[in-house]
Amino acid sequence: MRTIIALNGEKFDFDFSDGDRIICCDGAYEHLKSIGVKPDVILGDFDSLNYVPEGAKVFPAEKDYTDGELAYTYAMENFGADNVVFIYAGGKREDHFLGNLAILIKAAKAGIDCRAVTRFSDVYYIESLRLFSAHVGATVSVVPVKETLIKRSDGLKYAYDNTKMNVASTLGISNIAIKSEFFLDIVDGGAFVFINKTKD
Numbered sequence: 001m002r003t004i005i006a007l008n009g010e011k012f013d014f015d016f017s018d019g020d021r022i023i024c025c026d027g028a029y030e031h032l033k034s035i036g037v038k039p040d041v042i043l044g045d046f047d048s049l050n051y052v053p054e055g056a057k058v059f060p061a062e063k064d065y066t067d068g069e070l071a072y073t074y075a076m077e078n079f080g081a082d083n084v085v086f087i088y089a090g091g092k093r094e095d096h097f098l099g100n101l102a103i104l105i106k107a108a109k110a111g112i113d114c115r116a117v118t119r120f121s122d123v124y125y126i127e128s129l130r131l132f133s134a135h136v137g138a139t140v141s142v143v144p145v146k147e148t149l150i151k152r153s154d155g156l157k158y159a160y161d162n163t164k165m166n167v168a169s170t171l172g173i174s175n176i177a178i179k180s181e182f183f184l185d186i187v188d189g190g191a192f193v194f195i196n197k198t199k200d
Helices: 028-034 067-079 094-109
Strands: 003-006 021-025 041-044 083-087 113-117 121-126 129-133 139-144 148-154 163-165 181-188 191-196
Touching: 003 028, 003 067, 021 028, 021 067, 041 067, 067 083, 067 094, 083 094, 094 113, 094 121, 121 129, 129 191, 181 191
Parallel strands: 003 021, 003 083, 021 041, 083 113
Antiparallel strands: 113 121, 121 191, 129 181, 139 191, 148 163, 148 181
């Protein structure tokens, strides 16, 4: 079962499933209501929404964590979630987007299958072998967070074969998926993988 965490970034069409558990953060509530999606949990400090929906879990505006991280923690503690998708994760606040990426690292280190979805990309963080799905021709970018060694890859136009990357390089930007599934095998370090969803 997926746990969907709806953030307050740029909105786009998303395919919800009947079995999804949905946690809504603050300003995303109005959007979900407008498309007829009822969240299981609503939480945040509600500085964006400017009112508190009935039954919401309220946190102070001056706090040590973003609403997104509070939602992730809630999912772990109350749902035992093992498949988490952050939606509306980009746009509006670039600092919040980077914070959302930091949560992907936290999730990966806890063994949680987690991705962030923006209007244009699906974003993952990996530190080992991972298989991905993408449309053929999709742009795939690999962005390391530290010195990283990719032992091998398959399904990408520009193969990685014992390829070293570091955070001060753009080597991994704008690869191309040549199969509907591709994999990356990281044996040291860690990297974000951006898969572009558009076909142009």
